[in-house]
Amino acid sequence: MTPITWVEGRRIALSRLEKVLYPATGTTKGEVLHYYATVAGALLAHLHNRPVSFLRYPDGPGGQLFFTKNPPPGTPSWVTTTPVPRSEDSGARQVTVPDLSTLMWAANLVVEFHTPQWQADAPARADRMVFDLDPGAPATVVECCLVARWLRERLTADGLHAYAKTSGSKGLHLLVPLEPTPSERVSRYAKGLAQEAEAALPDLVTHRMAKTLRPGKVFVDHSQNAAAKTTAAPYTLRARERPTVSAPVSWEEVESCGRAGDLVFLLGDMEARLSRDGDLLGPLINLNRAGRLP
Template sequence: MTRGEAAKEVAVRVEGRVLKLTNLDKVLYPDFGFSKGEVIDYYTRIAPVLLPHLRDRPVTTKRYPNGVGGKWFFEKNAPEHRPDWVRTVRLDSPGSSKGNETVNYVVVEELATLVWLANLAALELHVPQWTVGPRGGKRDPDLLVFDLDPGAPATVVECCRVAELVRTVLDDDGVDSWAKTSGNKGMQVYAYAPAKDTAEYAKAVARRLARERPELVVSSMAKAQRTGKVLIDWSQNNPAKTTVAPYSLRAREKPAVSTPVTWDEVEECEVVEDLVFTADEVLERVEAAGELFGG
């Protein structure tokens, strides 16, 4: 599909799968003029580096059928009208699914599933830090994440300083780490799981840094404590929680992306704009530098 292609409905073949795409000219990012066709184009072109981060991970989507300025909703259960080739996995409910005992999640294994979700205006893709096996069994977490959330007037610049502190602690423990922007206000630091209980490990690191650098870091969720500081949200390692996937779009004024960045970029960040990347910019980054996420 080419950028700017517009039609009410068009049939396309994606790696042997036939899909019907609708309303490609519908603008989902009004302030930026970014259409659903361009969303699908972005996810199609970024798929080689995105799909490995989605594989075997139940996905929760944020859907924006009327664009980023309209009503939106989280979707955990796979839509009933999904194609029969879309992989799903039924798991116990994490406790937030309106009393349902199980959730039938989509698992994105191939480009066609990614395109199908993009056509549903599933702009944001969120995944847990654990995977499922070939028969749907839930595995232990394989990833550790520190979600860095700035309290105004702190910004991603302060998040970078905290990310460097987190990296130093992990380095001391012999754990390699890598970073990405959230595509919103903050950023995340990831590592391969260094402990059986990743939440407890992350909590210990967060509390340690909050004690050592109280002028910059908090580990408590209380908003009153967060003004001008950065929350290290260790709770994202709770198996019931998800974090925005690398290379996922975000529903902001512009089509910003949760973008993998180098540690040099983190260290050199001085203004917010240094770490804000749109879909087109991320595609250019990947073409120039390849995959930057995953150690």
Template structure:
């Protein structure tokens, strides 16, 4: 990948890409340029793509960077190469074609078109939305709480999931909160959502002063929202290893449970692209069990 320059042609996995606006500063707070973000995606692709492959992607597009206009896009970005995999997905408003990020080339092609943040559902296109293969809980701290509190909630949720035969894996969201994933044997989305809601309500019953399951802001002060609704077939979650379009380029990064237990300051589990690459070089993909079959469990 190029270090800089405004435009450069590269060949990735046999595909030619013309990378543009490489000197554009996408994150003024840190000075990260488009070239740096593309280089990150090129280097992280080997561990990221297994978590996006097969899944119809949605994107947060922001061609001018974190401080420019941004929007959520389901359709392929204009100018997407013809070789990028697309699949039809049925939504309430009709059927749309969506990109599947199934290769490093596709990942970089999307980022080159300003689709810097990638979100995916909990099911694969080949199986369809009736066969969710993972459960997700999004722990979102309300006013007066933070990632440290999310970590304490996550530890108890891990215990509850384990008691139900499910193995939890933690991913800091790259924003304020924490995602918990559990690999499943394929199950209907409604069944996964119902279980996730029941689990969240069980947790709220144990700790009513700490946890809430309602999205209403008036109820969230001083509490952690357990957002179970991202298990709905129509919903998506920020993909593991995606860059997040915030003031600083946070990354949705897998973390070990001993790190979750030891967290005492939010900054301890806040990682930029360079830090995530260092972590992967040292630890590998901490989320690798999510993509295999060995730890998949039947939904209770």
């Protein structure tokens, strides 16, 4: 029998709570839902007013994975959606996640949460810039941290403030709060900076996606600044072997990273980190350090 729960006055059917989603750690769906309820305050702040895309993995990371921008079949009538610009579909809409009840409904589908760099009421006007630092073996997140430090200094020279989070996979994300800026302009700036990084650190960085160029280097992926692209949201779980989190990290942690395991965080780590540090990506929400591109 499917358990029914009420969240903020809304009826939600929570299914298969004992199902093991992450066999490597024995983590169940019930534990995943508990995790999202625990980090809801921080996660909802980063999802606020943004169209949300889902990477669904209902049978765990070893099962079928599929990415969806459209509201999933069976979406309740009380789930809010927002119009989004798509060249192929003028009437396209995506789910928004403004509250705990919507978050728990979505989490019950077993998803990663992904968002664009712009808000729903200002499509294609980015209020953040992102760099996805992706290591090519044998490089690891240790090398990503070296590149992140270079990028941080370069961004500071342009009056911009960078904040870091793990990707929840192998790499690192850098996020920069911006005054709302056309996504095309942000994309041009980010590409230029990735090219500068490659010129300054040719043995460590590539700005091109070709896999043949990436062994032992860090790919500085600037492409997620395009208006149509999305990035894994802070605090989302990832569909990996273990229940890893895209976790905000301090610059002290980035600077002291000496091995790949130093920046791996699982769902059980996050409550204590939030209690101790608060939301390390808070400035992205408040925009109190939003910068202007030169």
